[in-house]
Amino acid sequence: MSFWMLKHPQHLTAIMDEESGKEITYGELASLVQAIIGKLPTASSKMLGFILCNNEVEPLIAYLAALQKKDAVCLLNNAIHHNLLIRLVHLYQPEWIYAPDVVVLPESYQVIHQSDRYFIWVKKTGMFQEHHRIHPDVAVLLSTSGTTGSPKLVKLSYKNIQANAESIAQYLELQQEDRPITTLPMHYSYGLSVIHSHFQVGATVLLTNQSVTSKRFWDFFRERKATSLAGVPFIYQMLERLKLHTMNLPSLRTLTQAGGRLEPRLVKHFHQMAMQKQWRFFVMYGQTEATARISYVPPDRLSGKEDSIGVAIPQGKLSIDEGTQELIYEGPNVMLGYANSREDLGKGDEYHGILRTGDLGKMDEDGFFYITGRLKRFIKLFGLRVNLDEVERALEKVIPVTVACVGDDRMLAIILENEEYADKAKTEVIHLYKLHSSAVQVKVVPEIFRTANGKIDYTKITEMVM
Amino acid sequence: MEEKLREVFARALDIPEEMVKDELEFNSIPQWDSIGHLGLIAALDEAFGIMIETEDVIDMSSFKKAKEILAKYGVQV
The missing domain is CATH 3.40.50.12780 (ANL, N-terminal domain)
Structure with missing residues (x-):
């Protein structure tokens, strides 16, 4: 039944x-x-x-x-x-x-x-x-x-x-x-x-x-x-x-x-x-x-x-x-x-x-x-599953500069090379994912770490930020 | 002291101080949801060196109420 x-x-x-x-x-x-x-x-x-x-x-x-x-x-x-x-x-x-x-x-x-x-x-x-x-x-x-x-x-x-x-x-x-x-x-x-x-x-x-x-x-x-x-x-x-x-x-x-x-x-x-x-x-x-x-x-x-x-x-x-x-x-x-x-x-x-x-x-x-660990780049914030790659793609639609996202189960960090878009990035992510602002952090760096073949080096960024 | 409390509220909930008024209520703005509440309680504990009791944590339903509650802990507001 x-x-x-x-x-x-x-x-x-x-x-x-x-x-x-x-x-x-x-x-x-x-x-x-x-x-x-x-x-x-x-x-x-x-x-x-x-x-x-x-x-x-x-x-x-x-x-x-x-x-x-x-x-x-x-x-x-x-x-x-x-x-x-x-x-x-x-x-x-x-x-x-x-x-x-x-x-x-x-x-x-x-x-x-x-x-x-x-x-x-x-x-x-x-x-x-x-x-x-x-x-x-x-x-x-x-x-x-x-x-x-x-x-x-x-x-x-x-x-x-x-x-x-x-x-x-x-x-x-x-x-x-x-x-x-x-x-x-x-x-x-x-x-x-x-x-x-x-x-x-x-x-x-x-x-x-x-x-x-x-x-x-x-x-x-x-x-x-x-x-x-x-x-x-x-x-x-x-x-x-x-x-x-x-x-x-x-x-x-x-x-x-x-x-x-x-x-x-x-x-x-x-x-x-x-x-x-x-x-x-x-x-x-x-x-x-x-x-x-x-x-x-x-x-x-x-x-x-x-x-x-x-x-x-x-x-x-x-x-x-x-x-x-x-x-x-x-x-x-x-x-x-x-x-x-x-x-x-x-x-x-x-x-x-x-x-x-x-x-x-x-x-x-x-x-x-x-x-x-995780095979894909997912984090869980307050029970919500967030795909970090998806956040990056969403941000790149509204911000004309490179964005890298890393995070753990407490914090989503957005890494930018340009101070100008920091507020917009944060507002956009909070709005899109209805996250609490305390769970989103924006960090401006002179240059986003990359691996030898030019890909964003998430391991290194995570070590630096989290 | 009310000014300090207002500052702690604004900082913990990530809202402008002008928004922190007596009428500001739990769940009336997206920033003060249950997640925001947990951060707010932690910030109040730390700022005033107190440990807010369970009954008061769940009773703190507005800024006005927070002032009354904190007064019980010897915080003059």
Whole structure:
């Protein structure tokens, strides 16, 4: 049975919503989903829907409706830059768009339904393009990079999302009694996986847009007795500063961490805390290309393996490519492929269950895996994956001088030879990637280091800057 | 002292001092999101030689509120 069919005892609570204070049972949720299916357009062929979402009930219902009626659905941040949204609409030609009432769409779309704060838009009659069929396996489209300007999407199948939900529910030993509180947006694969895996077991999802730095978040947490917290490294930095162990949270039982490497110091800190408090602390690894999750460290094996990504999830397998040392993952949650436009939605499975992660790895004598570096130049800032080469290309479009970008998981550094463009470079990157200004540093140098054959010497630049 | 607090806010959030007013609220500008908040708390701890308690960290929802909270720590604002 698929989690999006919501086949659980009707009286069980599926959602508690912070914003509205509402509680919704699985029975009520199933009816609400049916009602939205009735509002969405119908056609003889599979359609594509965009949902501009945050962690609220309405977009979540629309998402479940899309899955149930077998339309392909792309989840986007509802704070998406308008220009990027318009670009995505042109590239992917969605038949319908579910968006907050403040969003304005091109003239080729019209509103067919209005609820409190959300509109359903459809492409006007005669604008359907029959030749751009969507492959029946395509279920969900997610952006790999969070909020960047890239229109590239990961295509996930129904099998992908179901298999990953099952694997996660299995190794986390999720139960009906669990009450995860949302700390991550649902358009982000890790945030979405929390919802999927808990709907799989009939648990109660505590929906909120509040962050761990707000009082409302913790009031909601205590009032509704949350049992688990999911966090990217930044959230753990915040939880450390909040002195999580001193906070009165008797309902808390499980902490999970993914979305980038958590420094071993913090792994140890939270591991010790978890042992004292009898919480379970899961350090995990994943990629949107694998739906969400690839591996995890069983909590009782964390001692001495604080820098490990653990073992493959149930149904999955990890290995190291002998030639390149690249970490390879195989499993039913490996995406169908990437899409760059509507045409790409017509293609089926191009990866056949095998994902080259782009990370370099090694395995220890106990069969635990470790990441030793990256094959490509990606960094992760606050859980957002940033391709340094892509940043350079974006900057070179607006700045007429050579730019080199380096970085680690705390800082993106832009290197320029010309002071004149320093401010523009920083502003542009912050704007494009919606990064916090404290995470972007510009450095002006007399001459950018180059290797003997004239290529930018990133190793040397990194040593100098970071 | 309010001036010093204003400076710390402006520097930590990377915004002009003119923007730091009583009405400035958490999440009302992109710079003061949860990431900005973590940096702001660290900057306040350091600038005033204090360690702001958890309840106050999550209660610091505006510049006005920050002044009230810091007063509890003996910082005259």
